[in-house]
Amino acid sequence: MQQEVIIAGFGGQGVLFAGQLLSYCAMDEGKEVTWIPSYGPEMRGGTANCTVVISDDEIGSPLVKNPTAVIAMNLPSLEKFEPLVKKGGVLVVNASMVNREVTRQDIKVVSLPANDIAEEIGSPRSVNMIMLGAMLANMDLLSLDAMDRALDAHLPERHKKFLAGNKAALRKGAEYLASEPVEA
Amino acid sequence: MAKELIKGNTAVAEAALRAGLQAYFGYPITPQTELLEHLSARMPELGRPFVQAESELGAINMVYGAACTGKRVMTSSSSPGVSLMMEGLSYIAGTEVPAVLVDVVRGGPGLGNIAPAQGDYNQIVHGGGHGDYHMLVLAPASVQEAVDLTVLAFDLAEKYRNLVAVLLDGSIGQMMEPAELPPMQPLKDDVPDWAVRGTQGGEKRILTSINLDPPAQEVMNLRLMTRWQEIEKNEVRYKGYFLDDAEYIVVGFGTAGRVSLSAVRAAREKGIKVGLLRPITVAPFPNDVLDELTEQAKAFLVVEMNAGQMLEDVRLVVRGRKPVEFFGRMGGVVPFPDEVLTEIERLVKEPLTTEGHPRDRWLARLRETIG
Numbered sequence: 045m046q047q048e049v050i051i052a053g054f055g056g057q058g059v060l061f062a063g064q065l066l067s068y069c070a071m072d073e074g075k076e077v078t079w080i081p082s083y084g085p086e087m088r089g090g091t092a093n094c095t096v097v098i099s100d101d102e103i104g105s106p107l108v109k110n111p112t113a114v115i116a117m118n119l120p121s122l123e124k125f126e127p128l129v130k131k132g133g134v135l136v137v138n139a140s141m142v143n144r145e146v147t148r149q150d151i152k153v154v155s156l157p158a159n160d161i162a163e164e165i166g167s168p169r170s171v172n173m174i175m176l177g178a179m180l181a182n183m184d185l186l187s188l189d190a191m192d193r194a195l196d197a198h199l200p201e202r203h204k205k206f207l208a209g210n211k212a213a214l215r216k217g218a219e220y221l222a223s224e225p226v227e228a
Numbered sequence: 229m230a231k232e233l234i235k236g237n238t239a240v241a242e243a244a245l246r247a248g249l250q251a252y253f254g255y256p257i258t259p260q261t262e263l264l265e266h267l268s269a270r271m272p273e274l275g276r277p278f279v280q281a282e283s284e285l286g287a288i289n290m291v292y293g294a295a296c297t298g299k300r301v302m303t304s305s306s307s308p309g310v311s312l313m314m315e316g317l318s319y320i321a322g323t324e325v326p327a328v329l330v331d332v333v334r335g336g337p338g339l340g341n342i343a344p345a346q347g348d349y350n351q352i353v354h355g356g357g358h359g360d361y362h363m364l365v366l367a368p369a370s371v372q373e374a375v376d377l378t379v380l381a382f383d384l385a386e387k388y389r390n391l392v393a394v395l396l397d398g399s400i401g402q403m404m405e406p407a408e409l410p411p412m413q414p415l416k417d418d419v420p421d422w423a424v425r426g427t428q429g430g431e432k433r434i435l436t437s438i439n440l441d442p443p444a445q446e447v448m449n450l451r452l453m454t455r456w457q458e459i460e461k462n463e464v465r466y467k468g469y470f471l472d473d474a475e476y477i478v479v480g481f482g483t484a485g486r487v488s489l490s491a492v493r494a495a496r497e498k499g500i501k502v503g504l505l506r507p508i509t510v511a512p513f514p515n516d517v518l519d520e521l522t523e524q525a526k527a528f529l530v531v532e533m534n535a536g537q538m539l540e541d542v543r544l545v546v547r548g549r550k551p552v553e554f555f556g557r558m559g560g561v562v563p564f565p566d567e568v569l570t571e572i573e574r575l576v577k578e579p580l581t582t583e584g585h586p587r588d589r590w591l592a593r594l595r596e597t598i599g
Binding site for chain 2: 064067068071076077078079080081083102103104105106107108109198
């Protein structure tokens with residue numbers, strides 16, 4: 045069983061860290077995992093994304109064309125990755141940063157105003173965790189408890205003050221359930 | 229020891245350190261820089277020399293000098309930087325001192341770009357520097373393999389007094405995977421009997437690559453080639469996947485190898501009897517296993533992130549006995565598994581030939597897709 049996640053957004057939205065946390069969690073749960081960033085010159089001030097592949101077996105390609113899940117943190121990411129989500133897969137959209145609906149009918153869509161939610165819960169930097177929580181609640185990949193453990197184990201010491209906020213953000217995001225695909 | 233989630237470049241640096249690296253010389257270049265950056269912090273911490281040289285030329289000649297003392301030394305760079313090192317590498321080979329080079333290959337030729345590529349295969353495997361010498365070339369396809377092969381690189385360099393290259397690409401350098409790092413080895417304190425040690429008044433040892441007497445130089449060349457034959461006999465490494473009943477065989481190394489693994493699995497799900505041979509040493513090349521597979525195979529598909537460089541090594545072994553086809557992406561483009569799957573299906577469906585050159589057929593197809 046293999047699943048692939050692309051997390052995309054602006055540099056600074058915590059895209060790369062969200063992917064790393066997912067990878068740490070997968071590793072701690074005994075899975076095979078690869079994390080690979082887009083590392084071209086486009087990173088500077090532009091969009092950033094990373095691909096995480098999680099599998100029970102030795103992983104082949106670390107890059108995938110059609111991932112089972114995409115987290116789109118902003119409009120350029122939605123434009124780029126909406127067409128690429130695997131049929132029946134999950135697309136999580138940060139509604140705070142996009143001005144249109146998702147058009148695909150053959151995928152699960154979770155749309156949530158993650159920036160607003162982050163402000164509400166008093167944790168404005170945890171948009172990435174809210175989005176991650178929303179994704180995990182809508183696919184069979186890793187449990188929120190396992191993510192809590194990954195945060196405990198791998199959040200850098202200087203960021204420990206954000207631990208509780210991050211955990212709360214994961215759970216807040218997980219309250220949002222996807223629309224089912226119209227045409228599966 | 230527990231696994232860590234670690235970036236390829238950092239993992240290679242830490243593995244080298246733990247393998248007893250005694251001096252590092254290098255110059256920053258993407259997509260390799262994290263390797264140098266990690267050592268710039270860790271080497272001074274352990275009281276070991278780290279030098280960011282003024283250029284790659286400087287770095288490789290510092291490696292040359294330090295290697296003459298018999299210490300464990302290395303440098304690392306990416307394609308354009310490695311090109312600058314070629315003269316120094318030839319001198320190191322000509323002096324028969326051990327050293328380790330890490331090349332994190334990027335798109336080229338020229339300054340190119342910083343994306344993953346395998347265009348340095350010919351330069352690293354078939355020469356680059358002048359004269360008759362071979363580097364032993366290890367080509368990992370994962371972070372764990374990069375760690376293990378980096379440690380091995382130092383052992384092999386010393387065992388054969390030979391250059392060993394670890395040939396990565398930007399993808400393996402930049403990606404994070406769980407890997408188990410080796411235990412910290414004690415620094416070696418013995419001085420090999422060939423090494424210069426700066427003792428005053430002791431037995432004189434001269435290490436040089438200049439030899440103005442052709443017959444004597446020829447004897448030296450013979451010694452190098454004899455040593456290479458020994459390496460060919462002892463050090464071939466590869467990994468096979470689904471080969472037992474394979475009728476079609478994909479050959480790919482490094483990232484192209486693991487992308488092919490995904491494609492091979494997808495093809496297996498469609499009932500195609502296809503396997504993968506992934507060379508881990510590309511020099512020496514796994515000739516014998518490929519020769520055996522030629523008996524069994526209906527056809528081969530070579531997959532690379534270049535214009536078909538290892539392809540020629542495969543063709544030398546297969547020698548026209550079975551059809552060989554090629555698929556590559558160049559200039560820093562990494563193929564997706566579905567592209568390789570399409571090529572595997574083509575192999576099964578379309579008429580095969582041993583005539584002509586597979587590169588010509590591939591280029592004709594590529595022109596249609598990328599213009």
